[in-house]
Structures are given as C-alpha cells and as structure tokens.
Amino acid sequence: MSNIQELKELTSLTVINIVDNEIDGMSSPCSCMAPIPNSSSKQDTRVATYTQEFVTRLNEDKSLDMNNICNGAHGLSLLLIAEYKDSHGSSEKIVKKYLLFDGGPNPSVWRDNAEKCKIPYKEISHVVLSHYHIDHSNGLRSAVPEICKARENDVTVDLHPAKVATRGLKVRGKIYPMKPDNPLPSEFQSMGANVDIHQNAHVVNECFYVSGEIKRQTSFETGLPGHFNQFHDAKYGKQWVPDEDIKDERYVACKLKGRGVVxxxxxxxxGIVNVCLDASQNLNCDLTAAVGGFHLAGSGVENRIDETIAALKKIKPDLLLAGHCTGWKAKAALAKELPYIFNPLVVGGKYRFNSL
Ligand SMILES: [Zn+2]
Ligand SMILES: [Zn+2]
Ligand SMILES: [Zn+2]
Known part of the structure; x- marks a missing residue:
C-alpha cells in the first residue's frame, strides 16, 4: 500500500548536483530556465532557474580557485531540497526537507565535491539508492558515514530488496564484473544508518515519492543488452544471472504546486519515456520536468534516441535536464529537437524549480 496521499505539494524544489559525468561551469542555460535580467519587478514564470558552478564559486569564494571546482565522474548524486507551506489557522511556516538521491561512483569524489558544494550533512535525514549499480552506490560509502556523523546516526537509507552484490556486462562473449561490489543493507547498518527496504512505491519524508517497479509501456525501451547479476547468496552463489530489465531501479518524484511532476x-x-509516463500516471498529474541520466549512451541503446525524442515531444514537459549516462549523441539530438526545454545537467550546478 502506497502512502501517496501524504505527498506534499511543493512551493519550491532545489537540486544540487554533487556528482555527474559532465563538468561545465560556464555555459549559459537554455531560454526555458534563465532568469530574466533586470526583471525583479515582474515575477518570472519559467519553471526553473539555474546557477552555474563558476558563478556560485565567485559569489561564495570571491575568486575562481580551481582547487574549489567539482570533479566530474561517471555516475550521479543529487541533493534534493523540497519546500512546502504548512499552515495552521492564521500562522504559516515554510518546511524544508532534504533527500540525497544516490552517491555517484567514488567515495572520495563524493566527499570532495560535497565539501565544495557546502552540502549541509546535518539536514539530510533520508538517502535513497535508485538501484544497485556501482556508479550510483559506491559514493554512499563516504556520504552515509558523513551524514551519520553529522546527525548522530539519525538517517534512513532507503533500498530495494533485490540486494544485487555484483553486476556484469557481456562484451565480446565474456562477462566483465563492475567493481567494487555494491554496498548491501548490512553494510549501511554497520555504518550506523537505519535501513528501510521497499519493493513498492511509497512517500519518504512527506515530499518525495519513491517508485516501485517501473511499468514498461513503450516498444523501444527494452533494457540493457548483455547485463547480468551476481547475488553471492545461498541460492545462486557466484553464478551470473541474466538481467536486462534491471527491475530494481526506482525513480524519485516530487509534486510542484501549479506545475506537476518533477x-x-x-x-x-x-527507459526515460517509461519513467516519465509511470511518474505522471502514479502521481496523477502532468509531467513538468525530468532530471537525471536518460541512458542513451552506448551502441546497444543509441538506436533509441529518435524514438525517445519523438515520445518526449508527445509528453510535452516544460524542462528536460539530462546528464550522467545520456551521452553526447542524445544530448546533441535533444538540443536540436527540443531547444527550448532541454538543458544538460552538470556537476556543481544548482537548479531551482518554482511553483505557480
Ligand atoms: Zn548509471
Ligand atoms: Zn545503472
Ligand atoms: Zn544509465
């Protein structure tokens, strides 16, 4: 049973990109999200604003010190900061909730970038791991201990029950393991965190919907070819088990007041189209933005780029922030076909979604 009726409508949602493949502290954003210059008297009705990393560094450090610039790494880690208005009679207050979504591929990169982005460890009560892939889970080996230390272990790590120890990819007939192995629930417990295991959709910390298994609805999004699991358990031992669907992957979604689902x-x-459709159907409102890795890089999936873009055009989101495993071919195609709603997601960037 999902507790979706508890999901708050947000008045704003801020995203800090702690780890991502691409670093680009300079490029100006697409017109859908740039703040209007000198328009402070008029409310900007665009869905989001963006602060480039170099601008943040200049504002905070009063110089552009290259020692303070984030590192790119193959993976993703986002801090989500949700705000909603809580009213009791005539009094009204703003409530803020924090969630760390994944940790990227490397503990030292996560710690280094998090320090540079001045991540407030003390505020992060919840961590969600999207799926057991090492480019998302390994960075949690520094993130979770740092947050545990700052919060005296008052942190919940939300995991899927699949508990896949090792994943592998078949290249030219041989399966290569992705290393190191994934942290499993017992490892997070030994760090001091509380572990919550969920197979089904649920709401975390009032503001964040964590999905169950993502419904496959499109014909062209057919998983990751040549992908395998090792469970290291009594049933399978070190046997490779085929798993092209990766059904343990979950997304996180928020409801932005007056706009819809982010x-x-x-x-x-x-498949990003399946993700967008599933989120919009389950939260029962239109999709305003999709953020993250669209997984269109690599010879096995690049043939899906055109169909993906055609399907996204039908969904008509206000904004697409694509990073991590989207790949340059898909990003170039998105920029050409959807120039007013596409912007690359880059490490060190700050994105703020505004309600209506
Ligand atoms: Zn990934
Ligand atoms: Zn993955
Ligand atoms: Zn991916």
Missing part, C-alpha cells in the same frame, strides 16, 4: 531518474534502465 521526476528524478538516475539511470533510466526502464
């Missing part, structure tokens, strides 16, 4: 998809092995 969906965060780490790797989109179910």
């Amino acid at each position: 969906v965060f998809s780490a790797c989109s092995h179910a």
Whole structure:
C-alpha cells in the first residue's frame, strides 16, 4: 500500500548536483530556465532557474580557485531540497526537507565535491539508492558515514530488496564484473544508518515519492543488452544471472504546486519515456520536468534516441535536464529537437524549480 496521499505539494524544489559525468561551469542555460535580467519587478514564470558552478564559486569564494571546482565522474548524486507551506489557522511556516538521491561512483569524489558544494550533512535525514549499480552506490560509502556523523546516526537509507552484490556486462562473449561490489543493507547498518527496504512505491519524508517497479509501456525501451547479476547468496552463489530489465531501479518524484511532476531518474534502465509516463500516471498529474541520466549512451541503446525524442515531444514537459549516462549523441539530438526545454545537467550546478 502506497502512502501517496501524504505527498506534499511543493512551493519550491532545489537540486544540487554533487556528482555527474559532465563538468561545465560556464555555459549559459537554455531560454526555458534563465532568469530574466533586470526583471525583479515582474515575477518570472519559467519553471526553473539555474546557477552555474563558476558563478556560485565567485559569489561564495570571491575568486575562481580551481582547487574549489567539482570533479566530474561517471555516475550521479543529487541533493534534493523540497519546500512546502504548512499552515495552521492564521500562522504559516515554510518546511524544508532534504533527500540525497544516490552517491555517484567514488567515495572520495563524493566527499570532495560535497565539501565544495557546502552540502549541509546535518539536514539530510533520508538517502535513497535508485538501484544497485556501482556508479550510483559506491559514493554512499563516504556520504552515509558523513551524514551519520553529522546527525548522530539519525538517517534512513532507503533500498530495494533485490540486494544485487555484483553486476556484469557481456562484451565480446565474456562477462566483465563492475567493481567494487555494491554496498548491501548490512553494510549501511554497520555504518550506523537505519535501513528501510521497499519493493513498492511509497512517500519518504512527506515530499518525495519513491517508485516501485517501473511499468514498461513503450516498444523501444527494452533494457540493457548483455547485463547480468551476481547475488553471492545461498541460492545462486557466484553464478551470473541474466538481467536486462534491471527491475530494481526506482525513480524519485516530487509534486510542484501549479506545475506537476518533477521526476528524478538516475539511470533510466526502464527507459526515460517509461519513467516519465509511470511518474505522471502514479502521481496523477502532468509531467513538468525530468532530471537525471536518460541512458542513451552506448551502441546497444543509441538506436533509441529518435524514438525517445519523438515520445518526449508527445509528453510535452516544460524542462528536460539530462546528464550522467545520456551521452553526447542524445544530448546533441535533444538540443536540436527540443531547444527550448532541454538543458544538460552538470556537476556543481544548482537548479531551482518554482511553483505557480
Ligand atoms: Zn544509465
Ligand atoms: Zn545503472
Ligand atoms: Zn548509471
């Protein structure tokens, strides 16, 4: 049973990109999200604003010190900061909730970038792992201990029950393991965190919908070819078990007042179109933005780029922020076909979604 009726409508939602493949502290944003210059008297009705990393560094450090610039790494880690208005009679207050979505591929990159982005560890009560892939889970080996230390272990790590120890990819007939192995629930417990295991959709911390299994609805989003699991358990031992669907992947979605759903998809092995459709159907409102890895890089999936873009055009979101495993071919095609709603997601960037 999902507790979806508890999901708050947000008045704003801020995203800090702690780890991502691409670093680009300079490029100006697409017209759908740039703040209007000198328009402070008029309310900007665009869905989001963006602060480039270099601007943040200049504002905070009063210089552009290259030692303070984030590192790119193959993976994703986003801090989500949700705000809603809580009213009791005539009094009204703003409530803020924090969630860390994945940790990226490397503990030292996560810690280093998080320090540079001045991530408030003390505020992060919940961590969600999207799926057991090491480019999303390994960075949690520094993130979770840092947050545990700051909060005296008052942190919940939300995991899927699949508990896949190792994943592998078949290249030219041989399966290569992705290393190191994934942290499993017992490892997070030994760090001091509380572990919550969920197979089904549920609401975390009032503001964040964490999906169950993502419904496959399109014909062209057919998983990751040549992908395998090792469970290291009594049933399978070290046997490779085929798993092209990666059904343990979950997305996180928020409801932005007056706009609709903002969906965060780490790797989109179910396909970004399936993710967008599933989030919009389950939260029962239109999709305003999709953020994350669209998984359109690599010879096995690049043939889906055209169909993906055609389907996204039908969904008509206000904004697409694509990073991590989207790949340059898909990003170039998105920029050409959807120039007013596409913007690359880059490490060190700050994105703020505004309600209406
Ligand atoms: Zn991916
Ligand atoms: Zn993945
Ligand atoms: Zn990934």
